[in-house]
Amino acid sequence: MRVVSVNVGQPKPLPHGRRSVRTSIYKSPVRGRIAVRFHSLEGDRPGDPSVHGGRDKAVYAYPSEHYDYWRETLGRKLEWSAFGENLTIAGLVEADACIGDHYRIGSAVLCVTQPRLPCFKLATKLERRDMVRLFEESGRSGFYFSVVEEGELAAGDAIERVRRSSHGVTVLEVNRLHRPPAPLDQLERALAVPELSAATRRELEQVRAKTAP
Secondary structure (H helix, E strand, O other): OEEEEEEEOOOEEEEEOOEEEEEOOOOEEOOOOEEEOOOOEOOOOOOOOOOOEOOOEOEEEEEHHHHHHHHHHHOOOOOOOOOOOOEEEEOOOOOOOEOOOEEEEOOEEEEEEEEOOOOHHHHHHHOOOOHHHHHHHHOOOOEEEEEEEOEEEOOOOEEEEEEOOOOOOEHHHHHOOOOOOOOHHHHHHHHOOOOOOHHHHHHHHHHHHHHOO
């Protein structure tokens, strides 16, 4: 497991109907070692802090293994950072990463907290009106990390799992729980993971409320 590319960006306007919104989904690969802070990578700033960044979603990782699928599905060339990820990674996908797993990357330690749920910004960036649906249905969400220990990382660094969550709830499993009805036992299992992000916890609690008899 390794880091393929480290990507950062600053907020910029994105047209949305009759107005524009601020977004940092447009990121670019950077060279050298980058500081990992508790709320973001150095040089990266979320466009809307209410839904991006912060302790639960400090760093977004996306598997490089998914790029060929999207190049074929979308029929276009895609460079690293196309999905707005901070880290393009290899060797770790949603079916292998569990909520609460800790990984050492460079000198930083990161913890998996949730899958990425897309919004219209991804659809606008990739010029596909159906991108949100395609992204959700694919299960190829990538995942967010919180920062357990600050440090530095760079492209080429190994990704080492240093703690495996005892709950064993994968990112892929959580991806399948976002729409009711969902199996109550699986919802309860996911909600029992203490490292699950606050935002995802609220969403799953709402699904549980709509699913419960």
